[in-house]
Amino acid sequence: MIDQDRWLLPEGIEELLPPRAARVEGLRRRLLDLYRGWGYELVTPPLIEYLESLLTGMGGDLDLQTFKLTDQLTGRLMGVRADITPQVARIDAHRLQREAPVRLCYLDRVLRTRPEEFGGSRSPLQVGAELYGHAGIESDVEILCLMLETLELTGVPDLHVDLGHVGIYRGLARAAGLNAEQEATLFDALQRKALPELGALLEGYGVRGAARRGLAGLAEWNGGEECLDEAQAALHGARHGVGEALAELRAIAAALRARRPGLPLYFDLAELRGYHYQTGVVFAAFTPRYGQEVARGGRYDGIGRVFGRARAATGFSADLQHLVALGSDESEAAAGGIFAPWGDGPALQARVRDLRAAGERVVSVLPGQAGGAAEMGCDRRLVERDGEWHVEPL
Numbered sequence: 001m002i003d004q005d006r007w008l009l010p011e012g013i014e015e016l017l018p019p020r021a022a023r024v025e026g027l028r029r030r031l032l033d034l035y036r037g038w039g040y041e042l043v044t045p046p047l048i049e050y051l052e053s054l055l056t057g058m059g060g061d062l063d064l065q066t067f068k069l070t071d072q073l074t075g076r077l078m079g080v081r082a083d084i085t086p087q088v089a090r091i092d093a094h095r096l097q098r099e100a101p102v103r104l105c106y107l108d109r110v111l112r113t114r115p116e117e118f119g120g121s122r123s124p125l126q127v128g129a130e131l132y133g134h135a136g137i138e139s140d141v142e143i144l145c146l147m148l149e150t151l152e153l154t155g156v157p158d159l160h161v162d163l164g165h166v167g168i169y170r171g172l173a174r175a176a177g178l179n180a181e182q183e184a185t186l187f188d189a190l191q192r193k194a195l196p197e198l199g200a201l202l203e204g205y206g207v208r209g210a211a212r213r214g215l216a217g218l219a220e221w222n223g224g225e226e227c228l229d230e231a232q233a234a235l236h237g238a239r240h241g242v243g244e245a246l247a248e249l250r251a252i253a254a255a256l257r258a259r260r261p262g263l264p265l266y267f268d269l270a271e272l273r274g275y276h277y278q279t280g281v282v283f284a285a286f287t288p289r290y291g292q293e294v295a296r297g298g299r300y301d302g303i304g305r306v307f308g309r310a311r312a313a314t315g316f317s318a319d320l321q322h323l324v325a326l327g328s329d330e331s332e333a334a335a336g337g338i339f340a341p342w343g344d345g346p347a348l349q350a351r352v353r354d355l356r357a358a359g360e361r362v363v364s365v366l367p368g369q370a371g372g373a374a375e376m377g378c379d380r381r382l383v384e385r386d387g388e389w390h391v392e393p394l
Helices: 020-037 057-065 085-096 137-153 166-175 180-191 195-204 209-218 226-234 242-259 303-307 320-326 346-357
Strands: 048-050 067-070 077-080 102-109 125-132 160-165 265-268 281-287 290-299 313-319 338-340 362-364 380-385 388-393
Touching: 020 102, 020 125, 020 137, 020 320, 085 102, 085 125, 085 303, 085 313, 125 137, 125 320, 137 242, 137 281, 137 290, 137 313, 160 166, 160 242, 166 180, 166 209, 166 242, 180 195, 195 209, 209 226, 226 242, 242 265, 242 281, 290 320, 313 320, 338 346, 346 362, 346 380, 346 388
Parallel strands: 160 265, 338 362, 338 380
Antiparallel strands: 048 077, 067 077, 102 125, 125 313, 160 281, 281 290, 290 313, 380 388
Protein backbone atom coordinates (compact mmCIF):
# COMPACT_ATOMS: atom_id res chain seq x y z
CA MET A 1 0.00 0.00 0.00
CA ILE A 2 1.35 3.42 -0.99
CA ASP A 3 1.68 5.99 1.80
CA GLN A 4 -0.30 8.96 0.48
CA ASP A 5 1.25 11.32 3.04
CA ARG A 6 4.56 11.25 1.17
CA TRP A 7 2.97 13.38 -1.57
CA LEU A 8 1.66 16.05 0.79
CA LEU A 9 3.29 19.49 0.65
CA PRO A 10 3.97 21.47 3.85
CA GLU A 11 1.16 23.77 4.90
CA GLY A 12 1.39 27.10 3.08
CA ILE A 13 3.72 25.71 0.40
CA GLU A 14 2.16 25.30 -3.03
CA GLU A 15 3.10 24.32 -6.56
CA LEU A 16 1.81 25.85 -9.80
CA LEU A 17 0.15 23.52 -12.31
CA PRO A 18 -0.96 24.14 -15.90
CA PRO A 19 -2.46 26.51 -16.93
CA ARG A 20 -1.86 28.67 -13.82
CA ALA A 21 1.92 28.30 -14.12
CA ALA A 22 1.78 29.56 -17.72
CA ARG A 23 -0.35 32.52 -16.70
CA VAL A 24 2.01 33.46 -13.87
CA GLU A 25 5.00 33.24 -16.19
CA GLY A 26 3.26 35.31 -18.87
CA LEU A 27 2.43 38.02 -16.35
CA ARG A 28 5.97 37.91 -14.99
CA ARG A 29 7.34 38.76 -18.43
CA ARG A 30 4.80 41.52 -19.01
CA LEU A 31 5.47 43.06 -15.61
CA LEU A 32 9.23 43.13 -16.17
CA ASP A 33 8.62 44.78 -19.55
CA LEU A 34 6.38 47.34 -17.80
CA TYR A 35 9.06 48.14 -15.23
CA ARG A 36 11.74 48.40 -17.89
CA GLY A 37 9.55 50.95 -19.68
CA TRP A 38 9.57 53.06 -16.50
CA GLY A 39 13.37 52.82 -16.20
CA TYR A 40 13.50 50.15 -13.47
CA GLU A 41 16.42 47.72 -13.68
CA LEU A 42 15.94 44.08 -12.72
CA VAL A 43 17.97 42.58 -9.86
CA THR A 44 17.96 38.99 -8.59
CA PRO A 45 19.34 38.79 -5.03
CA PRO A 46 20.40 35.40 -3.61
CA LEU A 47 17.81 33.14 -2.02
CA ILE A 48 20.04 32.65 1.04
CA GLU A 49 22.47 34.97 2.86
CA TYR A 50 24.39 35.16 6.11
CA LEU A 51 21.91 36.11 8.79
CA GLU A 52 23.64 39.28 9.96
CA SER A 53 23.31 40.73 6.45
CA LEU A 54 19.79 39.45 5.79
CA LEU A 55 18.33 40.83 9.03
CA THR A 56 20.20 44.13 9.07
CA GLY A 57 18.21 47.36 8.91
CA MET A 58 14.54 46.83 8.09
CA GLY A 59 15.30 43.11 7.85
CA GLY A 60 15.46 42.91 11.65
CA ASP A 61 11.67 43.15 11.63
CA LEU A 62 11.63 39.81 9.77
CA ASP A 63 13.53 37.72 12.30
CA LEU A 64 10.57 35.53 13.30
CA GLN A 65 9.62 35.03 9.63
CA THR A 66 13.06 33.79 8.58
CA PHE A 67 14.05 30.14 8.24
CA LYS A 68 17.58 29.71 9.66
CA LEU A 69 20.24 27.08 9.01
CA THR A 70 23.97 26.55 9.46
CA ASP A 71 26.39 26.89 6.54
CA GLN A 72 28.27 23.59 6.33
CA LEU A 73 31.30 25.34 4.76
CA THR A 74 31.85 28.07 7.35
CA GLY A 75 29.72 27.15 10.36
CA ARG A 76 28.03 30.57 10.18
CA LEU A 77 24.29 31.03 10.57
CA MET A 78 22.38 31.67 7.34
CA GLY A 79 18.81 32.64 6.56
CA VAL A 80 16.41 32.06 3.66
CA ARG A 81 15.03 35.43 2.64
CA ALA A 82 11.51 36.27 3.83
CA ASP A 83 11.45 39.64 2.02
CA ILE A 84 13.49 40.90 -0.93
CA THR A 85 13.34 44.62 -0.07
CA PRO A 86 16.26 44.58 2.45
CA GLN A 87 18.41 42.78 -0.12
CA VAL A 88 17.65 45.38 -2.78
CA ALA A 89 18.55 48.15 -0.32
CA ARG A 90 21.91 46.44 0.23
CA ILE A 91 22.47 46.23 -3.54
CA ASP A 92 21.80 49.96 -3.97
CA ALA A 93 23.92 51.06 -1.01
CA HIS A 94 26.80 48.61 -1.15
CA ARG A 95 27.09 47.19 -4.66
CA LEU A 96 25.91 49.93 -7.04
CA GLN A 97 26.97 53.03 -5.07
CA ARG A 98 25.48 55.47 -7.61
CA GLU A 99 24.85 59.11 -6.78
CA ALA A 100 21.90 59.58 -9.14
CA PRO A 101 18.44 58.17 -8.36
CA VAL A 102 18.35 54.39 -8.82
CA ARG A 103 15.26 52.46 -9.91
CA LEU A 104 15.33 48.72 -9.21
CA CYS A 105 12.73 45.98 -9.57
CA TYR A 106 12.55 42.30 -8.65
CA LEU A 107 10.29 39.27 -9.05
CA ASP A 108 11.29 36.12 -7.20
CA ARG A 109 10.40 33.64 -4.45
CA VAL A 110 10.59 34.29 -0.72
CA LEU A 111 10.06 31.78 2.09
CA ARG A 112 8.43 32.51 5.45
CA THR A 113 8.08 30.51 8.65
CA ARG A 114 4.41 31.40 8.89
CA PRO A 115 1.80 32.95 6.54
CA GLU A 116 0.87 36.60 6.95
CA GLU A 117 -2.81 35.65 7.01
CA PHE A 118 -4.83 32.56 7.90
CA GLY A 119 -4.52 29.99 5.14
CA GLY A 120 -2.06 32.17 3.22
CA SER A 121 1.10 31.22 1.40
CA ARG A 122 4.48 30.80 3.05
CA SER A 123 6.26 30.94 -0.31
CA PRO A 124 4.97 34.08 -2.09
CA LEU A 125 6.23 35.13 -5.50
CA GLN A 126 7.22 38.65 -4.46
CA VAL A 127 7.11 41.39 -7.07
CA GLY A 128 8.13 44.95 -6.34
CA ALA A 129 9.94 48.13 -7.29
CA GLU A 130 12.17 50.48 -5.30
CA LEU A 131 13.34 54.03 -6.01
CA TYR A 132 16.49 55.19 -4.19
CA GLY A 133 18.20 58.56 -3.95
CA HIS A 134 15.23 60.96 -4.09
CA ALA A 135 13.46 62.32 -1.01
CA GLY A 136 10.65 64.28 -2.65
CA ILE A 137 6.99 63.32 -2.91
CA GLU A 138 7.45 62.93 -6.68
CA SER A 139 9.15 59.57 -6.18
CA ASP A 140 6.36 58.43 -3.83
CA VAL A 141 3.79 59.36 -6.48
CA GLU A 142 5.74 57.50 -9.17
CA ILE A 143 5.87 54.36 -7.04
CA LEU A 144 2.15 54.61 -6.27
CA CYS A 145 1.31 54.93 -9.97
CA LEU A 146 3.56 52.00 -10.86
CA MET A 147 1.89 49.89 -8.17
CA LEU A 148 -1.52 50.69 -9.67
CA GLU A 149 -0.34 49.80 -13.19
CA THR A 150 0.98 46.51 -11.82
CA LEU A 151 -2.40 45.65 -10.32
CA GLU A 152 -4.27 46.70 -13.46
CA LEU A 153 -2.00 44.62 -15.69
CA THR A 154 -2.69 41.52 -13.57
CA GLY A 155 -6.43 42.16 -13.83
CA VAL A 156 -7.25 43.06 -10.21
CA PRO A 157 -10.54 45.03 -10.38
CA ASP A 158 -12.10 47.95 -8.48
CA LEU A 159 -8.99 49.27 -6.79
CA HIS A 160 -8.81 51.83 -4.03
CA VAL A 161 -5.81 53.16 -2.11
CA ASP A 162 -5.35 53.83 1.60
CA LEU A 163 -2.79 56.46 2.64
CA GLY A 164 -1.16 57.19 5.99
CA HIS A 165 2.04 58.76 7.35
CA VAL A 166 4.14 57.36 10.19
CA GLY A 167 5.66 60.81 10.81
CA ILE A 168 2.44 61.97 12.45
CA TYR A 169 2.50 59.27 15.15
CA ARG A 170 6.25 59.56 15.62
CA GLY A 171 6.02 63.32 16.14
CA LEU A 172 3.13 63.03 18.61
CA ALA A 173 4.87 60.25 20.56
CA ARG A 174 8.01 62.37 20.78
CA ALA A 175 6.00 65.39 21.96
CA ALA A 176 4.36 63.20 24.63
CA GLY A 177 7.79 62.13 25.92
CA LEU A 178 7.11 58.40 25.48
CA ASN A 179 9.98 55.97 25.85
CA ALA A 180 10.55 53.19 23.31
CA GLU A 181 8.54 50.58 25.24
CA GLN A 182 5.60 52.92 25.79
CA GLU A 183 5.65 53.97 22.14
CA ALA A 184 5.56 50.32 21.00
CA THR A 185 2.69 49.42 23.37
CA LEU A 186 0.66 52.43 22.26
CA PHE A 187 1.41 51.58 18.62
CA ASP A 188 -0.08 48.10 19.09
CA ALA A 189 -3.29 49.51 20.59
CA LEU A 190 -3.58 51.99 17.72
CA GLN A 191 -3.27 49.23 15.13
CA ARG A 192 -6.18 47.42 16.76
CA LYS A 193 -8.07 50.71 17.20
CA ALA A 194 -8.73 49.64 20.80
CA LEU A 195 -10.03 53.00 22.03
CA PRO A 196 -10.66 52.14 25.74
CA GLU A 197 -7.21 50.52 25.99
CA LEU A 198 -5.66 53.50 24.21
CA GLY A 199 -7.23 55.93 26.69
CA ALA A 200 -6.09 53.84 29.65
CA LEU A 201 -2.52 53.72 28.34
CA LEU A 202 -2.38 57.48 27.79
CA GLU A 203 -3.72 58.03 31.30
CA GLY A 204 -1.20 55.61 32.75
CA TYR A 205 1.68 57.26 30.90
CA GLY A 206 0.63 60.67 32.20
CA VAL A 207 0.09 62.12 28.72
CA ARG A 208 -1.92 65.33 28.91
CA GLY A 209 -3.08 68.24 26.78
CA ALA A 210 -2.57 68.49 23.02
CA ALA A 211 -0.34 65.41 22.84
CA ARG A 212 -3.06 63.26 24.42
CA ARG A 213 -5.81 64.66 22.18
CA GLY A 214 -3.63 64.05 19.13
CA LEU A 215 -2.67 60.46 19.99
CA ALA A 216 -6.25 59.56 20.93
CA GLY A 217 -7.58 61.17 17.75
CA LEU A 218 -5.38 59.10 15.44
CA ALA A 219 -7.61 56.06 15.87
CA GLU A 220 -10.65 58.05 14.67
CA TRP A 221 -9.15 60.07 11.82
CA ASN A 222 -9.89 57.79 8.89
CA GLY A 223 -12.05 58.09 5.80
CA GLY A 224 -12.15 60.79 3.13
CA GLU A 225 -10.10 63.97 2.97
CA GLU A 226 -12.30 65.55 5.63
CA CYS A 227 -10.40 63.49 8.22
CA LEU A 228 -7.24 65.39 7.23
CA ASP A 229 -9.09 68.67 7.85
CA GLU A 230 -10.09 67.44 11.31
CA ALA A 231 -6.56 66.31 12.09
CA GLN A 232 -5.03 69.56 10.86
CA ALA A 233 -7.39 71.62 13.04
CA ALA A 234 -6.77 69.44 16.10
CA LEU A 235 -3.00 69.26 15.62
CA HIS A 236 -2.43 72.92 14.74
CA GLY A 237 0.86 74.00 16.25
CA ALA A 238 2.07 70.46 16.94
CA ARG A 239 5.85 70.14 16.86
CA HIS A 240 8.33 67.49 15.71
CA GLY A 241 7.27 67.44 12.06
CA VAL A 242 3.57 66.63 12.57
CA GLY A 243 2.35 69.55 10.45
CA GLU A 244 4.89 68.80 7.73
CA ALA A 245 3.76 65.15 7.59
CA LEU A 246 0.13 66.18 7.17
CA ALA A 247 1.05 68.62 4.41
CA GLU A 248 3.09 65.92 2.65
CA LEU A 249 0.16 63.51 2.80
CA ARG A 250 -2.12 66.14 1.23
CA ALA A 251 0.40 66.88 -1.53
CA ILE A 252 0.82 63.20 -2.43
CA ALA A 253 -2.96 62.73 -2.54
CA ALA A 254 -3.37 65.78 -4.80
CA ALA A 255 -0.66 64.59 -7.19
CA LEU A 256 -2.15 61.09 -7.32
CA ARG A 257 -5.61 62.48 -8.07
CA ALA A 258 -4.17 64.56 -10.91
CA ARG A 259 -2.70 61.42 -12.48
CA ARG A 260 -5.53 59.09 -11.55
CA PRO A 261 -8.84 60.99 -11.67
CA GLY A 262 -11.61 58.95 -10.15
CA LEU A 263 -9.34 56.69 -8.10
CA PRO A 264 -10.93 56.19 -4.65
CA LEU A 265 -8.55 57.50 -1.98
CA TYR A 266 -8.92 56.92 1.74
CA PHE A 267 -6.85 58.09 4.68
CA ASP A 268 -6.07 56.32 7.94
CA LEU A 269 -3.73 58.16 10.33
CA ALA A 270 -3.54 55.13 12.64
CA GLU A 271 -2.40 52.84 9.80
CA LEU A 272 1.30 52.38 10.56
CA ARG A 273 2.25 49.20 8.66
CA GLY A 274 6.01 48.80 8.65
CA TYR A 275 6.30 51.36 11.45
CA HIS A 276 9.63 50.02 12.68
CA TYR A 277 11.39 50.91 9.42
CA GLN A 278 9.04 53.24 7.50
CA THR A 279 9.82 56.94 7.78
CA GLY A 280 7.11 58.73 5.80
CA VAL A 281 4.03 57.97 3.72
CA VAL A 282 2.63 54.43 3.89
CA PHE A 283 0.06 53.08 1.46
CA ALA A 284 -1.86 49.96 0.50
CA ALA A 285 -4.15 48.92 -2.35
CA PHE A 286 -7.43 47.08 -1.76
CA THR A 287 -10.19 45.52 -3.83
CA PRO A 288 -13.72 44.67 -2.64
CA ARG A 289 -13.13 41.07 -3.76
CA TYR A 290 -10.64 40.58 -0.95
CA GLY A 291 -10.72 41.73 2.66
CA GLN A 292 -7.00 42.49 2.99
CA GLU A 293 -4.44 44.55 1.10
CA VAL A 294 -3.29 43.27 -2.30
CA ALA A 295 -0.16 45.45 -2.45
CA ARG A 296 1.61 47.77 -0.03
CA GLY A 297 4.53 50.13 0.24
CA GLY A 298 5.86 53.38 1.57
CA ARG A 299 8.91 55.49 2.27
CA TYR A 300 11.87 54.19 4.29
CA ASP A 301 14.63 56.78 4.05
CA GLY A 302 18.00 55.83 5.51
CA ILE A 303 17.53 52.09 5.07
CA GLY A 304 20.98 51.80 3.49
CA ARG A 305 22.76 53.39 6.48
CA VAL A 306 23.75 49.98 7.88
CA PHE A 307 25.35 49.19 4.51
CA GLY A 308 27.35 52.42 4.45
CA ARG A 309 25.02 54.81 2.58
CA ALA A 310 21.89 56.37 4.08
CA ARG A 311 19.81 56.86 0.93
CA ALA A 312 16.26 58.11 0.54
CA ALA A 313 14.03 55.22 -0.53
CA THR A 314 10.45 54.41 -1.45
CA GLY A 315 8.87 51.31 -2.93
CA PHE A 316 6.06 48.75 -3.05
CA SER A 317 5.63 44.98 -3.17
CA ALA A 318 2.94 42.33 -3.76
CA ASP A 319 2.55 38.58 -4.19
CA LEU A 320 2.15 37.79 -7.91
CA GLN A 321 0.49 34.44 -7.17
CA HIS A 322 -2.10 36.26 -5.10
CA LEU A 323 -2.70 38.84 -7.83
CA VAL A 324 -3.18 36.08 -10.40
CA ALA A 325 -5.80 34.44 -8.18
CA LEU A 326 -7.67 37.75 -7.82
CA GLY A 327 -7.25 38.89 -11.42
CA SER A 328 -9.59 38.41 -14.37
CA ASP A 329 -7.08 37.93 -17.21
CA GLU A 330 -7.45 34.39 -18.60
CA SER A 331 -5.50 34.99 -21.82
CA GLU A 332 -2.92 32.31 -21.12
CA ALA A 333 -5.56 29.65 -20.47
CA ALA A 334 -7.36 30.47 -23.74
CA ALA A 335 -4.26 30.54 -25.94
CA GLY A 336 -4.96 27.19 -27.65
CA GLY A 337 -2.46 25.70 -30.06
CA ILE A 338 -1.79 23.90 -33.35
CA PHE A 339 -1.72 20.08 -33.52
CA ALA A 340 0.97 18.99 -35.98
CA PRO A 341 1.70 15.52 -37.38
CA TRP A 342 4.97 13.81 -36.58
CA GLY A 343 7.41 13.79 -39.49
CA ASP A 344 10.93 14.60 -40.67
CA GLY A 345 9.98 16.21 -43.96
CA PRO A 346 11.86 19.50 -44.56
CA ALA A 347 8.70 21.39 -45.55
CA LEU A 348 6.83 20.26 -42.43
CA GLN A 349 9.75 21.06 -40.13
CA ALA A 350 10.22 24.49 -41.73
CA ARG A 351 6.52 25.30 -41.32
CA VAL A 352 6.58 24.25 -37.64
CA ARG A 353 9.69 26.38 -37.00
CA ASP A 354 8.07 29.41 -38.67
CA LEU A 355 4.89 29.05 -36.64
CA ARG A 356 6.80 28.76 -33.36
CA ALA A 357 8.98 31.75 -34.29
CA ALA A 358 5.77 33.73 -34.83
CA GLY A 359 4.70 32.93 -31.26
CA GLU A 360 2.35 30.05 -31.96
CA ARG A 361 2.12 27.00 -29.72
CA VAL A 362 2.71 23.93 -31.91
CA VAL A 363 2.35 20.43 -30.40
CA SER A 364 3.60 17.43 -32.38
CA VAL A 365 1.60 14.23 -32.17
CA LEU A 366 3.70 11.32 -30.90
CA PRO A 367 3.30 7.94 -32.65
CA GLY A 368 0.94 5.70 -30.68
CA GLN A 369 0.06 8.35 -28.12
CA ALA A 370 -3.23 8.39 -26.20
CA GLY A 371 -5.43 11.42 -26.71
CA GLY A 372 -5.74 13.83 -29.57
CA ALA A 373 -5.73 17.55 -30.27
CA ALA A 374 -8.33 18.45 -27.63
CA GLU A 375 -6.41 16.64 -24.90
CA MET A 376 -3.27 18.51 -25.97
CA GLY A 377 -5.05 21.86 -25.59
CA CYS A 378 -5.09 22.58 -29.35
CA ASP A 379 -7.85 24.32 -31.29
CA ARG A 380 -6.26 24.07 -34.77
CA ARG A 381 -4.31 21.55 -36.79
CA LEU A 382 -1.59 21.51 -39.42
CA VAL A 383 -2.58 19.71 -42.62
CA GLU A 384 -0.88 19.20 -45.99
CA ARG A 385 -2.66 20.28 -49.15
CA ASP A 386 -1.05 20.29 -52.59
CA GLY A 387 2.41 19.99 -51.10
CA GLU A 388 1.97 22.91 -48.68
CA TRP A 389 1.19 22.92 -44.96
CA HIS A 390 -1.85 24.89 -43.82
CA VAL A 391 -3.32 25.74 -40.40
CA GLU A 392 -6.98 24.83 -40.17
CA PRO A 393 -9.53 24.96 -37.33
CA LEU A 394 -10.54 21.66 -35.81
